[in-house]
Amino acid sequence: MIGFIYVMSNPAHPGLVKIGQTSKDPELRRRDLSTTGVLEDFVLEYRVLTEDYDEIELEVHRQLIDSRYRQDREFFEISPSEAISKIREVAGERVESEKNFSKFVSAAESQSGDVIWVLGIILAIFVSINLFNVLGPVIAGLLFWVLIAGILIYRRKKNKSLNVKYFSSSVSKPSFKKDLFKILGFCIVMFTLMVLINM
Numbered sequence: 636m637i638g639f640i641y642v643m644s645n646p647a648h649p650g651l652v653k654i655g656q657t658s659k660d661p662e663l664r665r666r667d668l669s670t671t672g673v674l675e676d677f678v679l680e681y682r683v684l685t686e687d688y689d690e691i692e693l694e695v696h697r698q699l700i701d702s703r704y705r706q707d708r709e710f711f712e713i714s715p716s717e718a719i720s721k722i723r724e725v726a727g728e729r730v731e732s733e734k735n736f737s738k739f740v741s742a743a744e745s746q747s748g749d750v751i752w753v754l755g756i757i758l759a760i761f762v763s764i765n766l767f768n769v770l771g772p773v774i775a776g777l778l779f780w781v782l783i784a785g786i787l788i789y790r791r792k793k794n795k796s797l798n799v800k801y802f803s804s805s806v807s808k809p810s811f812k813k814d815l816f817k818i819l820g821f822c823i824v825m826f827t828l829m830v831l832i833n834m
Contacts, residue, residue, distance in 0.1 A: 638688035647674040656692040680737040
């Protein structure tokens with residue numbers, strides 16, 4: 636059975652996170668929780684769509700028993716990033732889709748995707764410049780665009796969106812158009828620089 640496991644925090648309870656599960660959009664669950672007389676609205680830090688979500692949630696709770704605030708509540712005295720790491724560890728290959736909204740992500744985790752992105756762009760520039768004189772500006776430029784398109788597709792797959800056949804929700808999806816326009820602008824600038832360098 637497929638469903639969500641989520642991590643939420645609440646400004647009224649610093650140092651605590653709620654780890655729960657739902658068969659619906661976690662944003663709807665967040666809104667429901669925020670109408671239960673709490674002082675502040677809950678903040679959705681993370682959600683993961685996974686098989687066996689109820690079993691995974693129980694296993695996460697079991698492994699975090701020493702950090703549990705109260706045994707009859709789903710609150711834990713850990714950071715959002717620690718909760719996210721534990722869910723990923725337990726869910727493993729059963730993850731269908733995930734979205735991290737947390738501002739408390741570790742530096743290594745938040746930068747890992749960006750490192751690949753930057754290295755890919757550097758590789759594309761290096762290859763294009765070296766091929767510029769051999770193949771000419773048009774072919775080298777086309778190869779540059781193909782390399783950048785490959786990086787863009789990789790990023791899109793890595794941030795795959797929520798499968799809407801299971802849920803109709805307002806969960807934000809990666810903006811392909813936004814990324815494409817950034818890439819196109821960057822390509823035009825780099826291609827112009829290559830032409831000017833080799834004139």
